[in-house]
Amino acid sequence: MALDTTNEKPAKARGAKKPAASKPAAKSAGAALPLKPLSDTLRSVLAGNLQARVASEIVTGDMAEVAELLNQVLERFSDAEHRKHVAAQEIDQALDGLIALVREGDLSRWNTTTEDPQLAPLLEGFGKVIETLRTFVREINEAALRLSSSANQVLAASTQHETSSTEQAAAIHETTATMEELKHASAQIAENAGAVARVAEETLGAARAGRGAIAEFIQAMQQIRSDGIAVADSIAKLSKRVERIGTVVEVIDEIADRSDLLALNAALEGSRAGEAGKGFSIVAAEMRRLAENVLDSTKEIKSLITEIREATANAGSAADASKIATESGEKLGAVAAQAVEGILAGVQETSDAARVINLATQQQRTATEQVVASMAEIEDVTRQTTQASKQATGASAELSQLAGRLAELIKRFKAD
């Protein structure tokens, strides 16, 4: 097709020239009859054989001169035709290069030279433009490749950043959860410490009550001891009184015994006096019976006194035992009081420690809450960062894609 189009121009040009060329032929044919070699040669030229010439041997005279001239004309025509053909070929070549450039972006196939002085500046200009384009394409290609690799690196970095950011977000989330748990745990500790403090407070109260009770117990023991001493005194006094009663009874006994003897002797005197002393004897016997009654009574009193003595001795030993018991009770009470003092001190310390723990855990809870809040902020920021890095990754992916596409596009232009 390209050849067809290119051939049209030379055909026209030929048509335009043909009358000029055929004019001498028609002039020569009208001059002489034996023009057959000339017309044959012209026909042969017209048929396409541009090398056809009039043979000089077959013509003579004027005809030879005409033939010589015709041959010269034909030579010139042939040269012009040849030049025209070469130019057309060069133009075809240039057109081919341009077509390749336009169709396939192939800049490499431009390699056209000409000797045609008319075509040369044009082709030179084309050549310069194409050289510039080639340089452009080369540079653009290089830049696109660089851009692509840079975009890929950016994409990789962005992807890594996104991954690490996601990991960081997960870690922060975990940390936040842990801090939350820690907060709960510290709240629990605070609660427990509060319970311990309460229990310690109750124990303190109980121990104080115990101390008071022990003090009362010791007081009661002292009271019992003093009472016991009073009882022992009373028993001693009673014993003395009983002794005194004993001596008195002894005196009465003595008197009764003497009375008995006296009455007996009186009865003897009475019996010696015979009938006259009979009444006296009876009175004396009666006296003696009274004395014996008194003696019996005193004997009974003596046995009673003995019993009382034994009873008081028992009471005295019991009072002594009670005294010893109360003393040991007092000592035990003192020991118990000391123990309760120790308990009080310990419980006080426990209470203080629990209060301190409570306070510390409350502070810890506040601090943990602050940390949790900070962690939430950090998490928020990290989320934003992740989002941003995702966007950056997307953008860089797009960029990478675009760079690849650009490189692809640029590849269509072959520079070399």
Next chain:
Amino acid sequence: MPSENVLEVFRSGLLTPLPRAPSFLLGVTGHRGEVLPVVDLLRFLAKGEARIMPRTRIFVGVSGTYVAGVVADTVLGLRRILVSDILPPPVGADAATEHMLGVVAGPTAEETINLLNFSKLLQTARQRAVTR
């Protein structure tokens, strides 16, 4: 003891033992300004020995001109006994029997009263004391 042989009864005071005296002669004591020998009947009759306590009774026995104190375990009192109630002492008994006037039967065997022949008793005592 028959009451005619008893002067009076008193409580034993301090007895002063006599050297080389028979064992039944416990000693002498002062009574109403006189020196009175004291005899232990239980030892004399070989029936044990008397225990002298602050309240031990000593009666003053009289037989003619002889006066002696006799240690008594207890003095129960004076009793009137009819002569018809006195039975002869049991025959062929120990040494105590020969110094008895008789026996008065009581309601029970334990309340049987032995009547001592104080004159004979004193006589035997004197004889024993002298024979030594």
